[in-house]
Amino acid sequence: MTTATEIKPLPETFGKPGVVYGRVKRSASHAIYAIQYDEAGPVVGYDVVVARVEPEIAFIADGEHRERILTGKLKEYYPESESWGRRAWSYTTLDAAESKFQELKLRAPADREARHG
Numbered sequence: 001m002t003t004a005t006e007i008k009p010l011p012e013t014f015g016k017p018g019v020v021y022g023r024v025k026r027s028a029s030h031a032i033y034a035i036q037y038d039e040a041g042p043v044v045g046y047d048v049v050v051a052r053v054e055p056e057i058a059f060i061a062d063g064e065h066r067e068r069i070l071t072g073k074l075k076e077y078y079p080e081s082e083s084w085g086r087r088a089w090s091y092t093t094l095d096a097a098e099s100k101f102q103e104l105k106l107r108a109p110a111d112r113e114a115r116h117g
Contacts, residue, residue, distance in 0.1 A: 008075040010051050021047070021078075024094070030104045032097045046097035050087040050104065051076035 010031060013022045020039050024032040030050045034043045056075035060067045079088040091097040 010076045046091045048089045048097050048100040
């Protein structure tokens with residue numbers, strides 16, 4: 001069970017139509033995700049992201065109505081498109097993504113590595 005002080009982390013893998021994201025590396029505040037067009041396909045790029053932490057939202061459907069409710073828990077979210085260049089960056093090689101990842105670690109020395117092992 002998740003307590004109020006725990007944060008539900010970004011998933012290891014997730015997808016949307018036509019794209020699969022798989023986590024390559026993780027620190028307490030940022031991650032590298034490999035991008036594929038299908039699970040068996042080649043990696044086509046890498047995203048380096050700083051997770052945003054916000055209250056978790058659940059949806060309750062009641063017939064034709066859909067209501068958003070706060071669960072009382074915190075959750076990490078992948079940055080939205082508008083955040084690219086500030087909280088997320090895309091690269092074509094893992095080396096370039098690793099370089100940005102290390103730059104972010106140097107900027108955040110208080111990064112709590114123990115939270116994500």
